[in-house]
Amino acid sequence: MNRSLLFIFTLFAFNNALACQFDDVTFDSDFSMARLDSCEKLDTHQYHIGIHPENEPVNPSPWYSFKVHSKQDATVRLKMTFNGNYPRYFPKISYDGVHWQGIPFSTENKAMWFSINTSQKPLWVSAQEVINNAEYEVWLNKMSALTANAKLELLGNSEQGRPINALVQQTPGNHEWLVVIGRQHPPEVTGAMALFGFSEAILTDKALQQRFSQRFNLLLVPDVNPDGVEQGNWRHNANGVDLNRDWKKFAQAETRLVRDKLASIVKAGGKIVFAVDFHSTYHDVFYTMPEDYPIAPKNLMNDWLAGLANNTKWAFKANVKPGSNPDNGVFKQFIADQYQVHAVTYEVGDNTNRQLIPYVAQQAARVLVDKLLATGEKDFNLKP
Incomplete structure (x- = not known):
């Protein structure tokens, strides 16, 4: 892979950083219950999201929740990893934080892959429905x-x-x-x-x-x-x-x-x-x-x-x-x-x-x- 396509943003623990921004896609964690620990651009409209626990040892129940928006309508492919753990929760999306739907996904080893359609309107991606x-x-x-x-x-x-x-x-x-x-x-x-x-x-x-x-x-x-x-x-x-x-x-x-x-x-x-x-x-x-x-x-x-x-x-x-x-x-x-x-x-x-x-x-x-x-x-x- 062309190394010029690789950008890594590692967020501070407990969501102190609010976003990781690429050329046309932004991932936000500026809300209650958010968890987004690292973002990496792998290729055009393809990203790696890393999720880490608050501390270890911990029951392997990886929670993730973040928002995504893009300058132009796009189909974004995400790879998610969980600090060496298997995923527990199937991905869900929402446009308002209230109504949620599951989306197709696949797994490879301990990584989870799925695609989402992004636009200027923020899209929530979450392990489960958000009840804050x-x-x-x-x-x-x-x-x-x-x-x-x-x-x-x-x-x-x-x-x-x-x-x-x-x-x-x-x-x-x-x-x-x-x-x-x-x-x-x-x-x-x-x-x-x-x-x-x-x-x-x-x-x-x-x-x-x-x-x-x-x-x-x-x-x-x-x-x-x-x-x-x-x-x-x-x-x-x-x-x-x-x-x-x-x-x-x-x-x-x-x-x-x-x-x-x-x-x-x-x-x-x-x-x-x-x-x-x-x-x-x-x-x-x-x-x-x-x-x-x-x-x-x-x-x-x-x-x-x-x-x-x-x-x-x-x-x-x-x-x-x-x-x-x-x-x-x-x-x-x-x-x-x-x-x-x-x-x-x-x-x-x-x-x-x-x-x-x-x-x-x-x-x-x-x-x-x-x-x-x-x-x-x-x-x-x-x-x-």
């Missing part, structure tokens, strides 16, 4: 306005000073609490979609909300890792820590804030009865505690997942994987050990149908409320 911190703020305000006895509460600030916001839906006289958290891992957007569907069913379905709030309160913390989300991290928070391995050490502000809120609920006479932590992985799976683990009530998790399977069997099938590792520091283990009740890591497949995700999550919420209401208050305590 600002969208959580808008959504939380909307949910609190639609739900009786709901309020927004600032739990505190992240390691870099971003707000960790919670929606607290509490009915006077109720002291049993359902806990819902999400987005510990920044790229796990399908988990965020499921959290929205699950929470909206409880908060805005009038019949379901009325039944739920007659007995239970809700603590909802949808965006636990706003620093990682903002920076487009693969996995970690601003300090390079996997938050879902920090629920034993509590070395990070984000986990401490949620821990302390739960402790304050119990101190005020509340009882944590169930917790759901939304994530994404390669396929739909529910990570639960083992059936013989000392949590109560014994059959609640199985009854919930069996009811969900029955309601969605025509369209959906998820794996259930029980497991316990007290030293891993994951949220579900913390809940089980600290409060002796069930918790689940609700994992949504990266490529699960986008219409199916909210449907299943809504069904999951409805079945769970039914099962919780059918459980006596004393049954949430371990028998002596």
Whole structure:
């Protein structure tokens, strides 16, 4: 290849540089959740994009998100590499950052190739749909306005000073609490979609909300890792820590804030009865505690997942994987050990149908409320 065609622009970590510009094509990373680490011109309208993790070691979940525009309409061919890792997410494009579509791609060794049509109008290219911190703020305000006895509460600030916001839906006289958290891992957007569907069913379905709030309160913390989300991290928070391995050490502000809120609920006479932590992985799976683990009530998790399977069997099938590792520091283990009740890591497949995700999550919420209401208050305590 003619070396005169080769230009390399290496961006500073955490998107400090905003663009890499060639003769007629510009790649931008000047937006929330962007990740674009290096740009290299290989040939006319052919470029190499390099994506690097925030730090290492790291779970190999390469997140990428950037914008492209050109002075003239062009078909641009991109090669993407991921710091020696295989790609996890299939490329998607958008002209507005809201509506997304997948595009054809191919792989060669650990590189991914695809073509895009560019123009003067910026085109978004992203590993998954972009759901950033600002969208959580808008959504939380909307949910609190639609739900009786709901309020927004600032739990505190992240390691870099971003707000960790919670929606607290509490009915006077109720002291049993359902806990819902999400987005510990920044790229796990399908988990965020499921959290929205699950929470909206409880908060805005009038019949379901009325039944739920007659007995239970809700603590909802949808965006636990706003620093990682903002920076487009693969996995970690601003300090390079996997938050879902920090629920034993509590070395990070984000986990401490949620821990302390739960402790304050119990101190005020509340009882944590169930917790759901939304994530994404390669396929739909529910990570639960083992059936013989000392949590109560014994059959609640199985009854919930069996009811969900029955309601969605025509369209959906998820794996259930029980497991316990007290030293891993994951949220579900913390809940089980600290409060002796069930918790689940609700994992949504990266490529699960986008219409199916909210449907299943809504069904999951409805079945769970039914099962919780059918459980006596004393049954949430371990028998002596």
